[in-house]
Amino acid sequence: METVADYFGCLVFNDETMRERLPKDIYRTLMKTISDGKDIDITVANSVANAMKNWAVEKGCTHFTHWFQPMTGITAEKHDAFISPVSGGKVLLEFSGKELIKGEPDASSFPSGGIRATFEARGYTAWDPTSYAFIKDDTLYIPTAFCSYTGDVLDKKTPLLRSMEAVSSEALKIVHLFGRYDVKSVRTTVGPEQEYFLIDKDDYAKREDLILTGRTLLGARSPKGQEMDDHYFGSIRTRVAAYMRDLDKELWKLGINAKTRHNEVAPCQHELAPVFATTNIAVDHNQLTMELMKKVAERHGFACLLHEKPFAGVNGSGKHNNWSLSTDTGVNLLEPGDNPRDNAQFLIFLVAVIKAVDEYQDLMRCSVASAGNDHRLGGHEAPPAIVSMFLGTELNEVLEAIAGERAINGQFKSSMELGVHVLPKFPKDSTDRNRTSPFAFTGNKFEFRMPGSSFSVSGPNIIINTIVAKELRGFYEELKDATDLNAAVTKLVRETYKAHKRIVFNGNNYSDEWVKEAEKRGLLNLESAPDALDTFIADKNIELFKEFGIFSPVEVHSRYEILNEEYSKTVHIEALTMADMVNRKIIPAVAEYSARLASGIVAKKSAVPGLSCEAEESLVSRLTSYIDQLSEKIGKLTAVTDESMKLEGSARAHYTRNSIVPAMEEVRKISDELELIVDRKVWPYPTYGEMLFYVR
Ligand code: ADP
Numbered sequence: 001m002e003t004v005a006d007y008f009g010c011l012v013f014n015d016e017t018m019r020e021r022l023p024k025d026i027y028r029t030l031m032k033t034i035s036d037g038k039d040i041d042i043t044v045a046n047s048v049a050n051a052m053k054n055w056a057v058e059k060g061c062t063h064f065t066h067w068f069q070p071m072t073g074i075t076a077e078k079h080d081a082f083i084s085p086v087s088g089g090k091v092l093l094e095f096s097g098k099e100l101i102k103g104e105p106d107a108s109s110f111p112s113g114g115i116r117a118t119f120e121a122r123g124y125t126a127w128d129p130t131s132y133a134f135i136k137d138d139t140l141y142i143p144t145a146f147c148s149y150t151g152d153v154l155d156k157k158t159p160l161l162r163s164m165e166a167v168s169s170e171a172l173k174i175v176h177l178f179g180r181y182d183v184k185s186v187r188t189t190v191g192p193e194q195e196y197f198l199i200d201k202d203d204y205a206k207r208e209d210l211i212l213t214g215r216t217l218l219g220a221r222s223p224k225g226q227e228m229d230d231h232y233f234g235s236i237r238t239r240v241a242a243y244m245r246d247l248d249k250e251l252w253k254l255g256i257n258a259k260t261r262h263n264e265v266a267p268c269q270h271e272l273a274p275v276f277a278t279t280n281i282a283v284d285h286n287q288l289t290m291e292l293m294k295k296v297a298e299r300h301g302f303a304c305l306l307h308e309k310p311f312a313g314v315n316g317s318g319k320h321n322n323w324s325l326s327t328d329t330g331v332n333l334l335e336p337g338d339n340p341r342d343n344a345q346f347l348i349f350l351v352a353v354i355k356a357v358d359e360y361q362d363l364m365r366c367s368v369a370s371a372g373n374d375h376r377l378g379g380h381e382a383p384p385a386i387v388s389m390f391l392g393t394e395l396n397e398v399l400e401a402i403a404g405e406r407a408i409n410g411q412f413k414s415s416m417e418l419g420v421h422v423l424p425k426f427p428k429d430s431t432d433r434n435r436t437s438p439f440a441f442t443g444n445k446f447e448f449r450m451p452g453s454s455f456s457v458s459g460p461n462i463i464i465n466t467i468v469a470k471e472l473r474g475f476y477e478e479l480k481d482a483t484d485l486n487a488a489v490t491k492l493v494r495e496t497y498k499a500h501k502r503i504v505f506n507g508n509n510y511s512d513e514w515v516k517e518a519e520k521r522g523l524l525n526l527e528s529a530p531d532a533l534d535t536f537i538a539d540k541n542i543e544l545f546k547e548f549g550i551f552s553p554v555e556v557h558s559r560y561e562i563l564n565e566e567y568s569k570t571v572h573i574e575a576l577t578m579a580d581m582v583n584r585k586i587i588p589a590v591a592e593y594s595a596r597l598a599s600g601i602v603a604k605k606s607a608v609p610g611l612s613c614e615a616e617e618s619l620v621s622r623l624t625s626y627i628d629q630l631s632e633k634i635g636k637l638t639a640v641t642d643e644s645m646k647l648e649g650s651a652r653a654h655y656t657r658n659s660i661v662p663a664m665e666e667v668r669k670i671s672d673e674l675e676l677i678v679d680r681k682v683w684p685y686p687t688y689g690e691m692l693f694y695v696r
């Protein structure tokens with residue numbers, strides 16, 4: 001029987017395939033250029049391109065594409081056939097090094113936030129040789145970055161690669177400071193846990209809101225929700241299990257290490273987590289995972305919903321971003337270690353992250369801002385909009401002891417000195433791992449729980465990498481000339497923790513007390529996406545991006561424009577969809593129903609004179625009153641939606657948030673009440689109960 005090991009990575013032009021198919025010297029040069037981050041020589045590129053093409057053609061490919069990640073958050077591709085005509089009406093299959101290295105999609109319609117003027121509408125894609133090429137749908141996919149000819153960044157990948165480089169080189173300096181000269185490079189690692197919903201394809205097809213906006217804009221709660229907690233880790237239904245098997249197989253063929261799968265808290269909600277990988281590869285793999293989740297769902301009669309809040313009243317979906325740093329010698333830098341030197345080094349990295357998150361709370365929050373995520377953050381199912389960190393009791397005690405210049409739980413006679421004493425052991429799976437924290441230390445990595453399920457994890461990782469790079473750079477400057485490294489490290493850890501401990505919160509983040517406490521501590525509470533986005537262009541943030549060459553000031557502003565526009569457009573489409581559903585299906589259906597009831601009453605009364613039809617009469621009048629209210633609310637919604645069109649950028653986003661979102665809530669409230677008194681057969685949409693509980 002064929003086993004996973006036989007087909008794992010069979011659609012990937014991976015290291016093993018390259019070793020097999022490339023001339024030895026070319027393979028070696030390619031690997032060296034990749035590890036040195038240099039430009040690829042054209043003769044090497046020609047040879048690699050040819051080997052790639054032969055491999056792909058043998059596997060049935062006819063086309064190749066430069067696969068890139070524009071600022072829309074999804075991936076983009078334009079396919080080119082390998083064929084080139086020769087005499088006699090024949091074709092040759094060709095693929096040159098030039099075509100491999102650089103592509104020129106006529107991509108003038110991607111958002112650029114005003115960076116590309118019409119005179120320079122073109123951008124180009126550049127091969128990212130650190131992420132393997134792969135085959136999908138008979139096409140060779142080449143992972144690339146997307147830039148404009150003026151060098152401005154137009155995608156999500158280029159800044160990600162830059163941020164990885166920034167944090168890696170700063171981390172390396174620190175590691176060397178601690179005498180680990182065997183370490184030649186440091187990489188950032190990410191493991192994104194992906195949540196999703198599966199519902200029946202037929203129900204999906206009946207709802208314009210799901211089709212056009214990814215979430216239900218209307219729908220009364222079902223009598224049963226998630227209160228029984230009977231879905232979480234429950235046995236997986238047969239049809240869903242078949243889907244998961246099929247999905248895993250597709251992912252494994254693409255070399256994606258899909259590892260765990262289970263049911264989540266909400267009915268119909270599930271999760272998939274891969275084994276972590278180098279950040280850019282993890283990002284590429286997560287984009288592919290999301291795409292395949294949707295595609296495989298169709299084969300199984302499902303629709304896969306990746307929206308942050310497909311259903312009101314039940315948990316939404318997030319994407320936990322597990323983040324760490326690891327050396328080429330295989331050491332995880334967020335692993336506390338078991339000797340004084342490693343402990344001290346670990347604490348330096350730890351307090352660098354603490355300082356980074358405190359000083360750049362705004363950017364962390366900004367990196368998870370979207371219309372969809374606004375429904376989730378703070379909804380007692382996901383962290384609040386306030387950024388804080390969880391360290392766990394043991395680690396917290398260690399930092400408190402260092403800060404208070406006292407012994408740890410009486411373990412030493414004198415106060416803790418880093419580089420001399422050994423830290424107490426932290427239980428790996430400490431039971432109080434706080435699930436409510438936005439950014440939790442989980443033993444040897446940080447888990448950022450705020451990103452939404454539909455996000456590209458590129459954005460959050462650009463921010464984490466850059467802010468940590470910033471603090472590590474500062475630390476290196478402070479430590480590099482120290483005569484007594486241990487003393488300098490102890491002082492630095494102590495002072496940094498003391499100055500930034502307000503960001504550490506080990507309690508329940510879902511509680512109302514925390515909101516008050518956080519305010520007292522001076523932490524930011526940026527409740528909505530537009531509020532969060534405004535902080536992106538703060539001077540200190542523009543400076544930060546400039547210092548590390550992540551974004552130029554122009555690029556920061558262009559991204560700010562795009563993010564605001566994306567927010568406004570998303571809500572705009574939702575508002576139009578909602579009005580359409582109410583005007584063209586709900587009101588007509590209810591009007592017809594109440595007319596039918598009314599004629600029934602007339603008929604009954606004439607058949608039996610003196611008959612009282614009180615209940616039915618009251619129902620007819622309530623229905624009519626609901627229709628009146630609905631049309632009034634829709635009128636208001638349409639008015640504010642029209643008004644918003646007069647505005648632009650951040651002003652439009654704020655107006656959208658303050659006027660359109662509440663107007664939509666008002667419509668929904670009436671419609672959901674109405675749904676509950678209308679004959680089930682008459683209501684034009686599948687109900688929550690049907691969608692969430694009838695998948696077998
Ligand atoms: P939980 O549900 O408890 O958060 P999971 O096992 O579902 O845990 O997910 C943990 C994720 O963290 C996995 O994707 C895993 O690969 C990832 N991970 C583990 N170690 C690291 C690391 N050093 N760097 C980045 N991600 C990691």
Ligand code: MG
Pocket residue numbers: 193320447
């Ligand atoms: Mg998790």
